[in-house]
Amino acid sequence: MSTLIKNGTIVTASDTYKADLLIEGEQITKIGKKLKDNADETIDAKGHYIIPGGIDVHTHLDMPFGGTVSNDDFDTGHKAAAFGGTTSHIDFCIQGKRQSFKKALEGWHKKADGKSGIDYGFHVAITDLNKKTMAELPQLPSMGVTSIKLFMAYKGALMVDDETLFRSMRIAADNGILTMVHAENGDVIDVLVNEALEAGNTDPIYHAKTRPAHAEAEATGRAVAMAGMANAPLYVVHMTCEGALEQLRLGQKKGWNVHGETCTQYFFMTEKDLAKPRFQGAKYVCSPPMRTKADQAALWEAVADGTLEAISTDHCVFKFKGQKDMGKGDFSKIPNGVPGIEDRMMILYSEGVRKKKISLNRWVELTATNPAKLFGLYPKKGTVAVGADADIVLWNPREKKTISAKKHHMNVDYNLYEGKTVTGVPAKVFSRGELIVDGKKWLGESGRGKFLERSKVNY
Numbered sequence: 001m002s003t004l005i006k007n008g009t010i011v012t013a014s015d016t017y018k019a020d021l022l023i024e025g026e027q028i029t030k031i032g033k034k035l036k037d038n039a040d041e042t043i044d045a046k047g048h049y050i051i052p053g054g055i056d057v058h059t060h061l062d063m064p065f066g067g068t069v070s071n072d073d074f075d076t077g078h079k080a081a082a083f084g085g086t087t088s089h090i091d092f093c094i095q096g097k098r099q100s101f102k103k104a105l106e107g108w109h110k111k112a113d114g115k116s117g118i119d120y121g122f123h124v125a126i127t128d129l130n131k132k133t134m135a136e137l138p139q140l141p142s143m144g145v146t147s148i149k150l151f152m153a154y155k156g157a158l159m160v161d162d163e164t165l166f167r168s169m170r171i172a173a174d175n176g177i178l179t180m181v182h183a184e185n186g187d188v189i190d191v192l193v194n195e196a197l198e199a200g201n202t203d204p205i206y207h208a209k210t211r212p213a214h215a216e217a218e219a220t221g222r223a224v225a226m227a228g229m230a231n232a233p234l235y236v237v238h239m240t241c242e243g244a245l246e247q248l249r250l251g252q253k254k255g256w257n258v259h260g261e262t263c264t265q266y267f268f269m270t271e272k273d274l275a276k277p278r279f280q281g282a283k284y285v286c287s288p289p290m291r292t293k294a295d296q297a298a299l300w301e302a303v304a305d306g307t308l309e310a311i312s313t314d315h316c317v318f319k320f321k322g323q324k325d326m327g328k329g330d331f332s333k334i335p336n337g338v339p340g341i342e343d344r345m346m347i348l349y350s351e352g353v354r355k356k357k358i359s360l361n362r363w364v365e366l367t368a369t370n371p372a373k374l375f376g377l378y379p380k381k382g383t384v385a386v387g388a389d390a391d392i393v394l395w396n397p398r399e400k401k402t403i404s405a406k407k408h409h410m411n412v413d414y415n416l417y418e419g420k421t422v423t424g425v426p427a428k429v430f431s432r433g434e435l436i437v438d439g440k441k442w443l444g445e446s447g448r449g450k451f452l453e454r455s456k457v458n459y
Ligand code: URP
Pocket: 060, 182, 285, 286, 287, 288, 314, 316, 336, 337, 338
């Protein structure tokens, strides 16, 4: 099967230019002016950008967490991603206690098998590093996994100690594996949460009050310092605040191999959203929490100046009715996580590119190219080039859409951006040459998405 896309404007991380593009099978095989029109199908992309499909390297589909399970699985989550212009993602496979990484990965593969609509990879989240799993860690790349994640928070659940983090980092570095951290000081947070509850402060706003920005800054600084000592590459996930950015910059100034992402929601929501009446604040409960307007400005600066290299979603959805409400009367029981996989590309285009916070090329770089480079997928994914997978989106920069939970494809009964009208939407989405979304129509088949075996980290 071949498809010729004519008259579009190709946008990569570095260039914007008008050209035709030929897809043959799963790949882009030609890019040029006035390509010969003898393909099986021809699409006129006049007035559209041709961008690489979005890559979201931070998602939690079908994940047991906070006494429940995140509500988007590899079926609904993948469709939602595709409708938003995202064609690949990397999900967190959580190691159970006393479980080998191999077994943990088998469990996550089962979740995706037969359901996947887009391509996906896994990071392994380490919760139990012992003699056996330490010996197993170097084998992860042979299982297609070249990144691990450690949680410095969620005491009594996912949190690991510094010894585990430092040992993991060193083994990872020796084996071409990237270490990721959720950086918040879990011990401090645990004290503050217990104090708040003892004082009768049970509303959702206390989720934010008990997870101060300093707890994130301190843990970020600690992880960065450990990465420096271990001579290991580090990727700090979901960074939210000025103090944490300062710590990352300190490491970067020393020439250490330390990288950071933020997530869409942190540019738009603040702590005040958690104070919304009638328990509505629970919809915004995630960790680290939403911060302040000043932190939002710092995040925009950090994505523009290169401190932050990627914008992901941390998509981890829990329904308001039936899941978030587990925390009525005790904010610590509200499952942590927010939706975003479908909205990321549109919100960042409409609010970021159109409002001149980031350039068009930087948008592509932050949402596709850098994630691909950092996580061993480039140049197969993350760019529009001959030889790359034909994961491409025809983006209509003028079409408007009002975001609403009634219409979105995410399996959750609310949307953080409810009622917001965005300008710029995906018109057609291709995954490995196959048209999977055409306007409002889903054309993909369940199970078509492939597991992404990623290359070792070599930066
Ligand atoms: O609140 C969040 N972020 N939930 C998902 C788990 C995590 O910490 O990334």
